[in-house]
Amino acid sequence: MIEGADVLGQGVQHVLVVDGRVAALGADAADGAPERTQRMHGDGLVLLPGLVDLHTHLREPGREDAETVESGSRAAAAGGFTAVLAMANTDPVTDTAEVAERVHDLGRRAGYVDVHPVGAVSKGLAGEELAELGLMARSRARVRVFSDDGRCVQDARLMRRALEYVRSFDGVISQHSQDPSLAGPTACCHEGELSGRLGLPGWPAVAEETVVARDVMLARHTGSRVHVAHVSTAGSVEVIRWARAQGIDVTAEVTPHHLMLTEEHLAGYDPVYKVNPPLRPTEDAEALREALADGTIDAVATDHAPHVRQDKEHAFVDAAFGMLGLETALPVVSTLMVRTGRMSWSDVARVMSTAPARIARLGTQGHGIAVGAPANLTLVDPAREHTVDAALSQSLSRNNPWHGRELVGAVHLTMLRGRVTAREGLVWGAEEENE
Numbered sequence: 020m021i022e023g024a025d026v027l028g029q030g031v032q033h034v035l036v037v038d039g040r041v042a043a044l045g046a047d048a049a050d051g052a053p054e055r056t057q058r059m060h061g062d063g064l065v066l067l068p069g070l071v072d073l074h075t076h077l078r079e080p081g082r083e084d085a086e087t088v089e090s091g092s093r094a095a096a097a098g099g100f101t102a103v104l105a106m107a108n109t110d111p112v113t114d115t116a117e118v119a120e121r122v123h124d125l126g127r128r129a130g131y132v133d134v135h136p137v138g139a140v141s142k143g144l145a146g147e148e149l150a151e152l153g154l155m156a157r158s159r160a161r162v163r164v165f166s167d168d169g170r171c172v173q174d175a176r177l178m179r180r181a182l183e184y185v186r187s188f189d190g191v192i193s194q195h196s197q198d199p200s201l202a203g204p205t206a207c208c209h210e211g212e213l214s215g216r217l218g219l220p221g222w223p224a225v226a227e228e229t230v231v232a233r234d235v236m237l238a239r240h241t242g243s244r245v246h247v248a249h250v251s252t253a254g255s256v257e258v259i260r261w262a263r264a265q266g267i268d269v270t271a272e273v274t275p276h277h278l279m280l281t282e283e284h285l286a287g288y289d290p291v292y293k294v295n296p297p298l299r300p301t302e303d304a305e306a307l308r309e310a311l312a313d314g315t316i317d318a319v320a321t322d323h324a325p326h327v328r329q330d331k332e333h334a335f336v337d338a339a340f341g342m343l344g345l346e347t348a349l350p351v352v353s354t355l356m357v358r359t360g361r362m363s364w365s366d367v368a369r370v371m372s373t374a375p376a377r378i379a380r381l382g383t384q385g386h387g388i389a390v391g392a393p394a395n396l397t398l399v400d401p402a403r404e405h406t407v408d409a410a411l412s413q414s415l416s417r418n419n420p421w422h423g424r425e426l427v428g429a430v431h432l433t434m435l436r437g438r439v440t441a442r443e444g445l446v447w448g449a450e451e452e453n454e
C-alpha cells in the first residue's frame with residue numbers, strides 16, 4: 020500500500036496493491052486491505068506508471084563486457100523503468116525467433132524489468148534480405164517492434180516490404196534515419212560552422228530529414244506504422260508534424276541527450292559526447308522540446324548505449340558512438356521539462372510510459388495507474404536535488420555524459436508487479452550480490 024502519493028501530479032491518493040495488481044485507488048483504498056499490508060509513505064512524492072523505454076541497448080548476446088541483460092535491467096529499474104525494448108544490434112543479431120526468445124528469457128530470469136526484444140528488420144542488419152519478422156512476432160517473445168538500429172534501412176523497397184509485412188500483426192518499424200550517402204560511417208559532428216572549425220566529419224541534418232520524409236510517405240502508402248527513432252533536428256519535427264496532420268501513422272521518440280545537450284559539448288573533443296545522431300545546435304534542441312511538449316513527439320526514449328572504456332577512449336573520430344541514459348532519463352526530463360513548467364507529471368507519464376507502451380503494443384503495461392492493472396509503478400521525488408555520479412551506476416559501462424551534473428527530481432522507488440525492484444538507485448538484492 021502506497022499512502023498519500025500525488026498520483027500523476029493530479030491529487031493525493033492511496034494505492035492498494037494486492038497480488039501484484041492495483042486493487043484500489045483513492046481516499047478509502049485502505050478499506051478492505053488484507054491484514055499485514057505493508058505501508059509505504061508517499062508524502063511529497065509523485066506516483067507514475069512504470070516507465071517504458073522504447074530504445075535500450077543491452078549488448079547481450081555478444082558484448083557482455085559492456086552490458087548484460089541483467090546489468091542493463093538493474094540500471095533500468097534504478098531509473099524507474101518497468102519495461103525496456105532491447106535493440107537488435109547484438110552479436111548474433113536478434114534476427115531470429117531463437118535469439119529473440121533468448122533475450123526475452125534472460126530478462127525474465129533477471130527479473131528487474133520486462134525485457135522485450137526488438138527484432139532486426141534485415142538479416143544481420145545487412146539491409147538486403149528481410150529477417151524472420153513473422154516468426155519473431157509469433158515467438159514467445161511476441162516481437163512487435165523491428166529495427167536495424169545502428170544502421171538505417173536505406174533500401175526503400177526493403178522498407179516498403181517490411182512495413183507491409185508487419186501490418187498483419189500490428190507491428191511497427193523503428194527507423195534509425197541516416198542516409199549513409201549523406202552521412203557516412205565517420206560522420207560524427209553536426210555539419211555546420213562547428214564541424215568545420217573542429218575539423219570533424221559533418222553529419223548534416225538533411226541526412227536524417229530525407230529519410231524521415233521518405234518513410235512517412237511509405238507509411239502512408241502501405242497503411243502501416245513507422246516510428247522515428249532518436250529524432251534530432253527541427254526539420255524532422257516539421258515533417259512529422261505535417262505527416263500527423265495528414266493522418267499518417269507515424270510516431271517519434273526523442274532522447275534526453277538531444278533534448279538537453281547541444282553540439283557545443285564537442286568543442287573539447289571528449290568522446291563521451293559522441294553519439295548517433297550527433298548533438299545538434301540549440302535551435303534544434305529547442306524545436307525538440309517544443310514538439311515533445313505539444314505531442315508531436317510521442318515519447319522520450321533513452322538510446323542507452325553502453326560501451327567499454329577501450330571502445331570509447333580514442334581520438335574523437337575513432338571512438339564508439341553512444342552514451343548511457345537509463346538512470347538519468349527521468350531526472351533530465353524533470354529538470355528540463357517539469358521544473359521549467361513546460362510539462363506536467365501527467366505529461367511525463369504519457370511520454371515515458373503510456374505512449375511508449377502503446378507504440379510497442381505492450382498491452383496491460385499501457386493502462387497507466389488503474390484498478391486491475393499490474394502494479395508497475397514508479398515513485399518520484401520531484402524536489403530531490405542531486406549530482407550525477409557515474410561511479411554509482413548499475414551499468415557495467417561508464418560512458419556517462421551526465422556525470423557531475425546537478426539535476427532536480429529523482430526516482431525514489433520502482434515496483435514491478437507489486438515487487439520493489441529498486442529504491443533510491445539501489446537495486447533490490449544488489450547489496451548482497453555486490454559483495
Ligand SMILES: NC(=O)N[C@@H](CC(=O)O)C(=O)O
Nearest residue numbers: 076168169294295324340341
Ligand atoms: N546511438 C548510438 O550512438 N549508438 C548506438 C546505435 C544507435 O542507436 O544508432 C549503439 O548501439 O551504440
Ligand SMILES: [Zn+2]
Nearest residue numbers: 168169195295
Ligand atoms: Zn540509432
Ligand SMILES: [Zn+2]
Nearest residue numbers: 106168169322
Ligand atoms: Zn540505438
